[in-house]
Amino acid sequence: MAGRGGAAYDRRVADRSATTLPGALASPRYLVSGWPWRALGYLVSAPLLLTAALPVLLPVTAGTAVAWAVLARWLSGPWLSVLVALAGAALVAAVAPVAVAPVTSVERLRLGLVDRRPLPPRPAPSGADGWGQLRARYTQPWSWREVAHAVVAVPAAAAVFTALVPVLAVVGVVAAAPLVVLLSDEPVTFGPAVLSRAGEAVPLTLAALAALPVLGYLVGLAAAGLAAAGRALLWGSSAQRLRAELSEVEQSRARIARAFxxxxxxxxxxxxxxxxxxxxxxxxxxxxxxxxxxxxxxxxxxxxxxxxxxxxxxxxxxxxxxxxHPAILTDRGLVPALRELAGRCPVPVTVDADLPGRPPGPIESTAYFVVAEALSNVAKHSGARRAEVTVRGDGAVLSVRVRDDGCGGADAAAGTGLVGLSDRVAAVGGTLDLSSPVGGPTVVRVELPWGPSQR
Structure with a gap:
């Protein structure tokens, strides 16, 4: 009882002390932990990966066969092989980005067996409509990383699975050699040995049992190698993953701003x-x-x-x-809305605007409320006699400047409302700068990305 309890304790300690299969392989308790079984589960789940790849394999195989049949009428030899290979690669490039998602989903589940580290979130195709999301699958780096993973991981997993199953079968049969001989009515051949009694098969069983630790490490090494390659192909280096996560955060923040x-x-x-x-x-x-x-x-x-x-x-x-949200901003655009805002300000305000068209809705709204907050601060705190609002746009950047001739000394962190506006500007990828020396003038500058129209 004490021995079994100690082994169970060692297994639990080994399981908890490592978060990845390579770390578990370095532990002396590897063989008595659950990691060998995790590694084996990762390798024998390769058929699931192959099944998930069928949406890619079937059209590519069918298209390649059709290309071979058509080109074989006019070509033969190396040129035929080269053109068929090019046709297959073109089909992979055309089909894989939109059909490879199941492979990635299955691989994420399989990686959970041999790597307990949290996986980066799977990027969502950016785009306001179906066409935009489809275009993203052909233009975003993460989509092509998924294609590269499928091209490498599916054949590699299938090859390892094909080699592993016969080895496991042989080891299992050899380990059960006494039982096989006992149940057979005739002598049984195991390689060069012909066995007629169960006792003669005991050395084979001992040899198979002795090979199990070696097999456990080989299975672990194979699973660790495939998992490391899969993780690297899907998410790249740590710096690449960090950049991808930052990009996803920015896109998520922009989506939240649009929804708001x-x-x-x-x-x-x-x-x-x-x-x-x-x-x-x-x-x-x-x-x-x-x-x-x-x-x-x-x-x-x-x-x-x-x-x-x-x-x-x-x-x-x-x-x-x-x-x-002023109705005039929605109906007539930013410049009329700013002129109406300036007309309601108790301090005389001049508006100088030159825009090539209407900016996207979130950008237009952000610019308006920046000016509204700045003019509110002018009226309440600056003691200014006049203010100026200058708006410029070139189709790439929308620039807004609010200047007053007041006493200055404004501090964005002192509760003037500009902190929240700075966060709102940052949410759409813009920047806000405040210059307010004591004695004035106070200048608020904002630059916002124009971007494609979202109306």
Whole structure:
């Protein structure tokens, strides 16, 4: 009991102390741990990888066969082989990027057997529509890494599996040699030896058992090599994986910014078409009721007070809706929206804008709210007599500058609202710079990537 308990303890320790198969192979407890079985499971699961590759193999094999049959009518010899090989490579390049995903998914599951390290997230094809996602599969590096992995890993796994199964079968039969001889009515041949009694087969069993540790290490080495190659092909070096993860984070942040902007527009539209219209109707009805009542009656005074409060509430509600997402920005674009914003600022503001067209929605919205926050700070804190808003775009970069002649000394970290705007600018891949020496002037500069239109 104590011996079995100690072996189980050693197995648990070995399993916990290593996170990868190479690390387990370096441990003296490797053979008494679960890692040899993990390695064996990784190797014998090769048929799953081959099955996952069928969406690539079937059309490529069929296309190559058709190319051979067609070209064989006019060519023969080495030229025929070269052209058929080129046709097969072209078919792989055409089919594999869109059909290789099951191979990658199966390999991720198999790698979990021999490598406990977290796997990088599988990139998602970027693109707003199906065509954009399809194009990404032919242009993104990660997609071609998956193709390279399938081209290398599937044949290698199949070759190792083909060599391993006969070896396991031979070792298993040799280990069971006494039982085979015992169940046979005639002498059994094992290589050069002809055995007629079970006792004569015991040395074969001992030899097979002695070979098991060697086989365990060979299986581990083969699985470790294939797994390392698969991980390297799929995710590259640590620096490459870090760059890929950073790229995915940036894309995710941009998707969140677009979703946030779309939600702002939806809320603005719902409030404008719903609650605001009800407030307008309520104000009109109170105004009509006010006209119908005698001027000096108590009811007239109450209705008049309610009417004034309703008008004030409507004005405040319109300002609130405007702050969520101004309708003029959606309907007419950035420049008219900035001119309207400048007209409502208590400090005189001049707007100088020169754009080749409308920027993408998230970029346009970000630029607008940067200017809105900057002008709000001008009105509240700067003591400025005038401000200038300059907007320029060349189809690649949208530049926005807000300058005032106030007292300066603004600090983005002091709660002026620019910290949140800086995060919002960074979310769409832009930069925000604040220059505000004591005594002024204060200048807010923003550069945003123009990018393809997302409207």
């Amino acid at each position: 902007e779309a939600e702002r527009r939806r809320i603005e539209r719902d409030l404008h078409d719903g609650a605001q219209q009800r407030l307008v109707g309520l104000t009109l009805r109170l105004g009509m009721a006010r006209l119908d009542l005698p001027p000096d009656s108590p009811a007239s005074e109450a209705v008049a007070a309610a009417h004034e409060e309703a008008k004030q509430l409507l004005a405040e509600f319109r300002e609130f809706v405007h702050g969520i």
